[in-house]
Amino acid sequence: MRSSRRALLVGLVVSAGLGLSACGFSPMYGGAGVNSALSDIQVETGREQVDFHLQEALLDRMGARHAVGPYTLxxxxxxxxxxLGVGTDAAVSRYAIGLTVDYGLFRDGDVEPVVSGSVETEASYNVPQSVYASVAAERDATERAAQLAAERIANQLVRALRDADTQ
Structure with a gap:
């Protein structure tokens, strides 16, 4: 009984895969597709702490730690x-860190970007009683906002590069 269910499940998965490939579907994150082109993009950010977190998250997400390609983000x-929140003692008990990132993908030597865009993210944190814990919580929220922004930027770049390849 279990083997027949397993065989049916395998058959459904295989037929779905064949059906999707027949309609022109190609996975965004598949092997040597457009996503591998992100690994050749160099990344330049600002000098603030949030910029450091953003650069690290972009390099990790894009796999671009050793990029030497002709493009710079x-x-x-x-x-x-x-x-966001005020406690019973009238003190703020919760904050939100908002992060707006404008980006441009430049080909070496060009003044105008090949792709440009903007992403907005937000991460919140509770304010603990300890000063050190409060600083750590704010830093963690900033890092989470930067990671989310990096994910959105990478997704937008993948879409833009994929669309450019199909035109």
């Missing part, structure tokens, strides 16, 4: 901090 970021 340049980013400009802006952070905001907004109070």
């Amino acid at each position: 340049r980013t400009e970021s802006e952070t905001t901090r907004a109070a």
Whole structure:
């Protein structure tokens, strides 16, 4: 009984895969596709702490730690901090870190970007009683916002490069 279910499941998966490939479907993150082109893009960010977190997250997400290709991704970021919650003692108990990143993908020697865009992210944190814990919580929220921004930028680059390849 189990082997027949397993065989049916395998048959469904194989037929779905054949059906998708017949309609022109290609996975965004597949092997040597467009996503591998991200590993040749150099990354330049600003000098603030959030920029460091953004650069590290982009390099990890794109696999571009040793990039030597003809493209450079340049980013400009802006952070905001907004109070979200007020406790019974009228002190702010929760903050949100907002991060806006404008980016451009430049070919070496070009002034105009090949691809440009902007992403906005937000991460929140509770304010603990300890000063050290509060600083650590804010840093963690900043890092999470940067990681989310890197994920969105990489996804937008993959889509833009994929669309450029199909035209």
